[in-house]
Amino acid sequence: MAANGHNGRPTRPDLVIDDQERGLFRIHRSAFTDPDILALERERIFDRCWLYAAHESEIPDHGDFVTRRVGGRPVIITRGRDGKARVLLNSCTHRGAVVCRELRGNTKVHQCFYHGWSFTPEGEINGIPGEDAYSEAFDRNERRLAEPPGGTSVYRDFIFVNFNRANDVSLDDYLADAKDYIDLVADQSEGRMEVAPGTHAFSMKGNYKIAVENSTDGYHAPTTHKRYFDYLVKSNAMDKGVMFAMMASEEQYQRFACKALGNGHSILGRSVGPWGRPMAHWIPYFGEERKARFEEMYRKAVERLGEERAHQVCMCSGNLLIFPNLVISDIMTTNVRTFYPSSRATWRLPRGASAPRRRRRRSAPSASTVSSPSLGRAASLRRTTWRRSRIASRATRR
């Protein structure tokens, strides 16, 4: 690999070697450490792609809101009087202070602490102290809270935003074949899925692309997560040796291989795993006394979805990556993870593990929940913030 660029860095064309003829694919390490590359990634990826912001169920009622950073920007995700979910930039249109400083709640107005301007959940100005001192040129409408310039769009209750003013790609087109796999997750519910409150958030020293790449990598599981799989075997939640058997033949390997879904999205697996799933895939670990209930759930799923789709939805596991930073891990449980690079060597990951709420007490332990501390140590955990860690999904009807 040539190293003749600025400061001895490789030139851009040398960063990635994709030599299909010789079967070589290599990425230069500076792609994970160079601040110029991160700046380009922010501009060309995070400022242009559709980014996951929240799930509709997090804000079920008028005035409900959650706040978080999406694509490096502080936002309020809230439901207006018209029942529509909105994403508003959490930056006061007076002098730019953060308007809402709570993580979640319900309110009729968001009031900025600095000079007291207040805004409705639709983003309109609600009140301005001393407003009559402004000239006639002052336009309230112009001062409403801004929305992401490239749009807000929803697919199966997953709310996405786009910060590219010139965006001309619909969310539908952007998601490409990944939509089918989001459908498989959402179809677990007879009604709609619900993400239960609570987030497990932490920062890690390491390039965010490692998290992206790891989400497409089944190869590491038997070794990196050995302790977890040993625990499953001990708990009768998995047959001994099955993880290594998964890698033992081309046929087995293909079952758990990663497939491209277009636009950088991918699915790892989506086949019957050696573990149970609270969504109607019974294993002895769940207990004989629950077997009939699982069978009943499966029967109802077949009634609702047909045999083939019910098998996919209930029995098959998969790790879905929506480029660039959403992972829907639908394995023993279902959980949603998202992350953003706060510097070239640090990224922040708020996420939670989930299982259908009415069954989660006796669900198989979540790989993510159990494995995250070991991943943290491997990547030099810098700071871990434990909030309520579990989010759950359940069938809801609205």
Ligand code: FES
């Ligand atoms: S900055 Fe918000 S009211 Fe002045």
Ligand SMILES: [Fe+2]
């Ligand atoms: Fe892993």
